Amino acid sequence: xxxxxxxxxxxxxxxxxxxxxxxxxxxxxxxxxxxxxxxxxxxxxxxxxxxxxxxxxxxxxxxxxxxxxxxxxxxxxxxxxxxxxxxxxxxxxxxxxxxxxxxxxxxxxxxxxxxxxxxxxxxxxxxxxxxxxxxxxxxxxxxxxxxxxxxxxxxxxxxxxxxxxxxxxxxxxxxxxxxxxxxxxxxxxxxxxxxxxxxxxxxxxxxxxxxxxxxxxxxxxxxxxxxxxxxxxxxxxxxxxxxxxxxxxxxxxxxxxxxxxxxxxxxxxxxxxxxxxxxxxxxxxxxxxxxxxxxxxxxxxxxxxxxxxxxxxxxxxxxxxxxxxxxxxxxxxxxxxxxxxxxxxxxxxxxxxxxxxxxxxxxxxxxxxxxxxxxxxxxxxxxxxxxxxxxxxxxxxxxxxxx
Numbered sequence: 001x002x003x004x005x006x007x008x009x010x011x012x013x014x015x016x017x018x019x020x021x022x023x024x025x026x027x028x029x030x031x032x033x034x035x036x037x038x039x040x041x042x043x044x045x046x047x048x049x050x051x052x053x054x055x056x057x058x059x060x061x062x063x064x065x066x067x068x069x070x071x072x073x074x075x076x077x078x079x080x081x082x083x084x085x086x087x088x089x090x091x092x093x094x095x096x097x098x099x100x101x102x103x104x105x106x107x108x109x110x111x112x113x114x115x116x117x118x119x120x121x122x123x124x125x126x127x128x129x130x131x132x133x134x135x136x137x138x139x140x141x142x143x144x145x146x147x148x149x150x151x152x153x154x155x156x157x158x159x160x161x162x163x164x165x166x167x168x169x170x171x172x173x174x175x176x177x178x179x180x181x182x183x184x185x186x187x188x189x190x191x192x193x194x195x196x197x198x199x200x201x202x203x204x205x206x207x208x209x210x211x212x213x214x215x216x217x218x219x220x221x222x223x224x225x226x227x228x229x230x231x232x233x234x235x236x237x238x239x240x241x242x243x244x245x246x247x248x249x250x251x252x253x254x255x256x257x258x259x260x261x262x263x264x265x266x267x268x269x270x271x272x273x274x275x276x277x278x279x280x281x282x283x284x285x286x287x288x289x290x291x292x293x294x295x296x297x298x299x300x301x302x303x304x305x306x307x308x309x310x311x312x313x314x315x316x317x318x319x320x321x322x323x324x325x326x327x328x329x330x331x332x333x334x335x336x337x338x339x340x341x342x343x344x345x346x347x348x349x350x351x352x353x354x355x356x357x358x359x360x361x362x363x364x365x366x367x368x369x370x371x372x373x374x375x376x377x378x379x380x381x382x383x384x385x386x387x388x389x390x391x392x393x394x395x396x397x398x399x400x401x402x403x
Contacts, residue, residue, distance in 0.1 A: 009224040012073040019232025020189040025058035025077035039358035069374035098191035111272040121303035132183035140170040198276025216250040223256040235265035243282035251291040258292040259377030263355040267311035281401035284317040293378040294324035301332035304352040316394035327390040335359040
């Protein structure tokens, strides 16, 4: 079927679905340009950005010579950054309201405790914005108390209440510095997932339908492979898009081959919530499909991802006919030299994007070979055994699926 061909690839269409990211698509174009050049120098590839044939959407073209073969690839970023920006348009009080609501939802549903049993890293990452925001509030209140105490001594005891006037300016200043600490940004991210308790908001569902149409159109064109890449929370969006595509019979039985590469996925943050019936149904359906090849790549060194957690199995929806995903490790401690690893290991957000970057000791996962090389996903990972340390234990309290 669409994912099984080993046909040589000369022309590839790549659709990239970002995670919760307010930035425009050119950020990903520049990241690809810079990192492809570095990987080419390390691995002997020839990779250069090139003109696109497709003029719709935001993206870039690539001309590459890898393993002695010439490949033309065209990338398109499937944009939902406008929805992200809309969800981030919150004032300081609303952000603290999100903190309370999100903590309540994950705690009251039992999802938080089950996620902690799965992987502590991403749960600790989820506590980070909570701790930072509460710390900022604590510092603002401490400053208010100090000013109030001073005013009480110098003016009048009742003047102590005037110290509260500094709380708002201090919290507003912290928000302006969020480009350095990401507390507000991450709080908005987790709140976006939790607000609908695992369901997609209507605006996002409409956008996913548009993504499905764009990929379906490419599957009717002259490409050897259509590859969908979902990064971070973009991975679970890609699951739903591809499930809709396959269910509707919009995938050819022959060519082009269809591949799905999920990177740094955080699927359990959604699938463990009670109203994620749609996502759980899509996971179960896609895991049994022979219309595509699905490879899931994470790394234990990425504290923001559910590393080596099979997203289908841990969500409790794996059936006897399950064949996907192939869960493998990017193994940062092996694929990055000791010096590079030391430089990156504490840069948690940068490591979460390492899957899209150059490796100075690349293994069988090489983003640029996958996206611009001459082999399909099916051929590249044929016979590859899944990671022996993968986690498949079903831990989600909620396993109901959409009808």
